[in-house]
Amino acid sequence: MMNCREAVKLMSEEMDHDLSGGRRWSLRLHLLICLGCRNYRRQLSFLRQACRHEVAVDDTPPPAPPPN
């Protein structure tokens, strides 16, 4: 059975590439029973969101273009 220490490593890896079937499955099983790791996983996606937020997200309309 996978432990939390292995699970956090896999949760980070899955942010960067697809996990192989076996590892993905073991992680899923672990997450079913581990609330701490489920929280961790949500927090990892939050970190990604926060970083994307740092990079200019153009959510405000720019001022009207000046007349040329």
Next chain:
Amino acid sequence: MTLNARGRADPGPSPAAGSRTLPAAAAGIAAEMAGFQREMLRFAVLQLRDQASAEDAVQEAMLAALQGADRFAERAKLKTWVFSILRNKIVDIIRRRVREPSYQAPETEIDDADFDPLFSANGHWHSDSRPADWGDPEKSFENQRFWAVFDGCLNRLPAATARVFMMREMLGLETDEICTELAMSSNNCWVVLHRARMGLRMCLDQQWFNAGEQTR
């Protein structure tokens, strides 16, 4: 440099542009860029950890944007476009740094034993380090103080580790591109990213989500 200090270009040939004349659209773009120049600088400083190189990157990006002003039709996405130029400038600087003798490889900052205090001997979370629910963390995005804490946490990461993390999450590079640029194995790359995420998560947990800061 005059372009940076005033945030706009002179109508005539400016010292920044050398002897080249800027396209007609440049003046409008310069004025708009001035509005997010500080954001650009903050973004570059975070990643380069060096004010001078960050200023260079921002100035080069702004100049490139001005020179390419005529090619840029979709003004609605100006900021995105300028930031993508800035991202490339930052990657160029990182690329040059990797070749310097003083370059420190991210792998040298890794020590898995650093995480020992978080886990029991069987590899499960200690009860006091088990990640708790952060509630609705996205609400913090609206809070200026959150971003100060976030930047502080990024700055606390070891420099090379932070660089890999930001190349991945802020510059948006794939891990194999990062591996190539930094001459690392994919496995090392993942280990470094894992360490960065662990560190950043823990720092935010302590400094923000558990400090009761976000509800103030």
